[in-house]
Amino acid sequence: MLKKVHFFMNGSKKMYKLFEQIEAEGHSRGQVFDDFLDISICSLSGGQMEDEFQKIKSKYNENEFKIFQECFGTLVSAMEIEQCDIIGDLYQGAITYGQNGQFFTPENVCFMISRMIGNFDREYMFDPACGSGRMLLAAAKVNPDRIFVGQDIDFRCVKMTALNLALNGLNGYVIRGNSLSNNYDLVYRIGLKNSGFISKIKPELFKMPKIGYENESDGKVVDSSKKLKMDDFLVKAE
Ligand SMILES: C[S@@+](CC[C@H](N)C(=O)[O-])C[C@H]1O[C@@H](n2cnc3c(N)ncnc32)[C@H](O)[C@@H]1O
The missing domain is CATH 1.10.150 (DNA polymerase; domain 1)
Known part of the structure; x- marks a missing residue:
């Protein structure tokens, strides 16, 4: 019941x-x-x-x-x-309430975690099981200028996170796919572009950057001394 x-x-x-x-x-x-x-x-x-x-x-x-x-x-x-x-x-x-419902981390716990982690060096924040994206929102309260990346296996969760990031004026990507296998079939780009705040990009264009590694064959290598840009998450420009 x-x-x-x-x-x-x-x-x-x-x-x-x-x-x-x-x-x-x-x-x-x-x-x-x-x-x-x-x-x-x-x-x-x-x-x-x-x-x-x-x-x-x-x-x-x-x-x-x-x-x-x-x-x-x-x-x-x-x-x-x-x-x-x-x-x-x-x-x-x-x-999703009731039997077999999904439960997200309580907001005050998300905020406590983000305060404990603090404003660390990494320029992007990745939640590989993002739910509605509230961990990312909590991290944005500490520093909104990062690139926020959320991934979830569930379409509704991906869409909730995309909306949450966009309505908070944040930049990032939200991906639909299994984080254990890294196959993507839906990728939203969040951030103002061509008068929109959310756009769909081809899943095959998206790649998590490997920061600071040299001679890495899988993924795009980004020099850790340079500021990370949204395009660093794309195999090639759209
Ligand atoms: C308990 S919720 C946590 C959501 C969010 N991180 C939070 O703290 O509120 C777990 C989430 O992981 C997602 N999930 C479970 N297995 C996954 C997988 N293999 N790849 C991506 N997401 C997954 C679920 O769909 C769900 O949204």
Whole structure:
């Protein structure tokens, strides 16, 4: 039996109320959540994902679509006020809750870890099992100027992390794939480019840089004395 929904944040509670309105029109909650993630990512792509956006939009009537827009506004303002992982809280509390649910590290623990690690030298931060990306968000509170890279085996987690990074104005990449085998099939580039904040790049173009190693045949070698750039994560320029 499913447990009751449970939220730690006000923003996720407000978003859930809006989701309920769309659900009441005959859509499943899981589908509404997936479509919300996709619509939001498409909206932040500066037109690159217009076809995908229109395809999802066509599943809903005008009123339902207005609720999605309201939900996006609620997410943005809640993130500004509460400064935390609202979307992950919504996912944990109302989508994957109950039996076999996913649970993310509590936000205060993420922040404690990032404070303990501190502002170390590495210019990028990688979470190979990023969930909704809250470890990366916590690290960004210590130093937002790094490149943040998240990977997860789960599509929803990849999309939540992409949204979280983009809505916090961070730069980085979010990858869908098994961290144990390193095969990627979806890669989002996060950061302002061509009027969008999220873009899709071809998975075969992405490569984690090997910093400071010489004569490394696998991966791009980056001189550790130079500042790491977003393009250092690409096999060749797009
Ligand atoms: C407990 S959550 C932790 C998420 C996040 N790092 C945090 O601290 O909140 C574990 C995550 O690992 C992901 N995961 C499990 N096995 C994986 C694998 N082989 N490769 C990539 N991600 C994986 C799951 O989908 C899940 O999102």
